[in-house]
Amino acid sequence: MVSVTAAAASEATAMRALPVRYEREMPQVKHLATYGLLRQMRTARAAGYDDALFVNTSGDVSEGCTWNVCFTDGSQWRWPEAPALEGVTMQLLRNAMSDAGWPVSTAPISASGLKQFTGAFATNSVSAARPISAVGDQSLPGSVANRNLLYDLFDAVPWSSF
Numbered sequence: 001m002v003s004v005t006a007a008a009a010s011e012a013t014a015m016r017a018l019p020v021r022y023e024r025e026m027p028q029v030k031h032l033a034t035y036g037l038l039r040q041m042r043t044a045r046a047a048g049y050d051d052a053l054f055v056n057t058s059g060d061v062s063e064g065c066t067w068n069v070c071f072t073d074g075s076q077w078r079w080p081e082a083p084a085l086e087g088v089t090m091q092l093l094r095n096a097m098s099d100a101g102w103p104v105s106t107a108p109i110s111a112s113g114l115k116q117f118t119g120a121f122a123t124n125s126v127s128a129a130r131p132i133s134a135v136g137d138q139s140l141p142g143s144v145a146n147r148n149l150l151y152d153l154f155d156a157v158p159w160s161s162f
Contacts, residue, residue: 014133015050041065067122076103118142128154
C-alpha cells in the first residue's frame, strides 16, 4: 500500500488534537487493523485538526491514532490509564521520567477534566515529545515550553545492545 499526503509537519511543531469516541480493537496488541484509527485521523483533519485523541466509552483518554499521550500540570506528569497500545517510546520515556525522580504516574484521565493540565505531548517512534497545543477547545499553553526538557530526558536513555 502506498499513501501520498502533504509533507508531514515538523515534530517540533505543536499539534491540535480532536477528541473522538473511539477504542482500538485489542489495543494491547500491535496489529494491521488500522482502518478505524486512520478514519478517525482523517475525520480530525477534515475538521481542521492535526490528529485525533481517542476517548473511550467511559470518557477517559487512551491514546492518539499512532501515538501515546502524556499530560502535565506543571508539577507532575501523568500517562492515561486506559486500554492502549503501549509504544516503545512511551515505555522508555516513562521509565526515564521515573528513574530521573520526576513525579510521574499512570491514572485515569477524563476527557472532561483536561482543564487541570497545562501541557500534553504525543510520543511515538517519530517524535519522543511532540507538543499538543490544544485538545478540542482546551488550550495547553505549557506544551511547547516543556518539549526540550522531555527530549533531553529521552536523549539520555542509554542505547541497548542485543
